[in-house]
Amino acid sequence: MPRSNKLHPFTILAIAVAVVTMTTAASQWWLSCAVIGLCFLITGWAGHTKKLALLSGAMLLPTFLSLLLIHGLIPRVPSPAVAQWGPLRVTVHGLEVALSLGLRTAVLVVVGLLCGLLIDKHQLVAAIDLSPVPPQVGYLLAATLFLLPQMTEKQRQIGEAQTLRNAGIGTGLTGWFQRVRLRAVPLVLTSMQDAQDRAVHLSARGFPATGVRTRLREVPDTSVQRGIRWAAVICAVLGPVMILAPTWFGIN
Amino acid sequence: MSSNLLLPEETSSQTLRRRLMAVAGTVILVATYLTLIITQPMGIVEGLGQGVALGTFAAYLISAVLLLLAVLPDLPVSTLTLIPVALALNIILGQFVGSVMIPLYIDSIGTVIVGFLAGRRAGAATGVLSTLVWSLFAPTVLPFAAGAALVGFLAGTAARYGALRRVYLAPIAGLVAGVLVGVVSSPVATFVYGGTSGVGTGALVAAFSSMGDSLLSAVTKQALISDPGDKAVVFLVAALLVYALPKRLSGSFAFVRRYRVLGKRVSK
Known part of the structure; x- marks a missing residue:
């Protein structure tokens, strides 16, 4: 530790x-x-x-x-x-x-x-969850911090897949824009679909919960x-x- | 009946408290901005300069946090799960473009997407949260939280009044939003940092200063060159990404259905 x-x-x-x-x-x-x-x-x-x-x-x-x-x-x-x-x-x-x-x-x-x-x-x-701020703040911070490396990795994998299919290998400004488009569009679409799926699960569990909760991490x-x-x-x-x-x- | 059967209805005192926070946040922001513009404090490094820097930093940050706390409990779960994706997009794309020596930022695509899909309050909350989380990696963005909130707010407003119903309207809305954001954010750049943090934007400020402009005037002019172009590009890219979403997904947002944000593009 x-x-x-x-x-x-x-x-x-x-x-x-x-x-x-x-x-x-x-x-x-x-x-x-x-x-x-x-x-x-x-x-x-x-x-x-x-x-x-x-x-x-x-x-x-x-x-x-x-x-x-x-x-x-x-x-x-x-x-x-x-x-x-x-x-x-x-x-x-x-x-x-x-x-x-x-x-x-x-x-x-x-x-x-x-x-x-x-x-x-x-x-x-954990500290934000235990503090009196709205529970949404803790969720948003946690989700963002753990989503960032996942999305960076996803972006890298999308880039590799596009390279394998010989797409987005142009040079200059046009090539750069094409690479950004080929990486950004699949990244945004899959991430938003994941977010939508997550919303259903969170809603089903009554998020954001009110009242006192027990946290495993102290x-x-x-x-x-x-x-x-x-x-x-x-x-x-x-x-x-x-x-x-x-x-x-x-x-x- | 409660909109969510699993959660208790909000009490009137909670509603009042949130409204007061929203009003207080707006008043602090407007008052600070007007004070800076009217008084135009001199001496960036000496005596008064430090007080102005700290005061501007604190006032812009406090107003943004108050607005966030006022808005957050209102947001539905579908918007809450969308916000982290938007924050990650802002950070990934912003860091990538920020390293290139062009006087554009492109750091608010996620915020604008949330504004387009979930409305201006969600957009504003995303802007503030994005700045707060990003400040863990780049602390200098912290006092720009109010400007980021304004981007999301204006994106939601633009979508509400039909900026996404025609593709050419999105960059026009971005241009207008960029002017407002540039004007609001330039006192922070001037009085907290004494200029800008990018070489490209710094060169523009230096060029205006050499023509005899005051620092605030030079930074505002630089912002009025960089921000409208930046926001026009961001609004256009965000609109194209929203158009690319499956209709089932974009149509699942109550804001999109209620204000017919996408016009005939989304199925009922």
Whole structure:
């Protein structure tokens, strides 16, 4: 069992929300870097470092490039240039703004992805089922999380079948559209037929059930974790207010 | 008599609570949007910027969740089982197209299909849920939940008023929906992220900025270029997929039968 499974999923989520809101409010590059570094330490402990690095890199690289295009190359404030290629010039101020906004997004991405890696999907579904939210939410989350890999696999099999019958092997944009069509149409049709069949079975069993139910899976929770959750929620709400209040009232 | 013989009828207090949640969600969304547009807060990185970013993020997310909680208990089981398929389609197709450097998203085909088949409330719920689930894999989409809800809502509205009865009407409805979605979503991109997260869309924003536009104006113009085209393509693809469904399947949705969504295409 992964070590992070001892934590209630809501504890992880509450801490993540508190960290993201307070780091965003503080907007200090060293704090953002420290949070990102800490996330990588935690993910190393959980054994997902490579996955986190790849996923966050894939998301943050286009974001940084986009911010550099918007703020770095188009300065809104006169500032000395760091680099210049013909009419294009990167200014100090533009670079600072792009990096600051990029770090803000990076904290959200890295902390969010870390949550996704640490939280066990079964535990999350069970925790939502046991919480007071409508029972449909738990079903929808569970169905989506377990349907995603199934549909991805189904799409791969459809692709293989189309290749075997020599269909959708064209090149260029037309070929790409043809491949997408040959994969998407059977995928959507079979998935919707399955969903319709499932609806009949669920209706026959009185879904969504009301009242108290017994779940075989228990979600580990302690009074300490409940306390941490409350503290994290308070920090998430009041932390940014306390950090930003001096700026709003012109104290700084 | 209860529509479902196995379940108790909903009490008036539950109905009132859900209506209040729907009203509160809509008010928060509209108020936040109007505040941002009227005040146009300056200083994205300094002091006020962080407060605006967090406030916009929280307000858009809270309004979307309130709308979801208001709508969810109303949905029939046939719609509930359809939503996960739609969410998976959004994620699979969205991640695929998102990796290509074109200023389109194509991440709402599933949401639009649900809107077409099950109505605007189901479409809106699918949009919010899709964003919440997707945020486990891509956290940056989280504040766009309200925009995603609007896509589903507008798809349902378009289907209700006959956008699927002629194939050429679907992309036109998509164009109109794209304008509205672009306008609603651009404050999030501007004030939460300081621009966009894609290189293609970022280049468009940079081009408008270089012409002297403010950041909000540049992002809105970029959204008005990307979103209508994107939604026109999505609405057309979703309409073609709905046409391809067996008539027995599409006709099983009460919304499709009640509003004659497919016109003469579906058998009774």
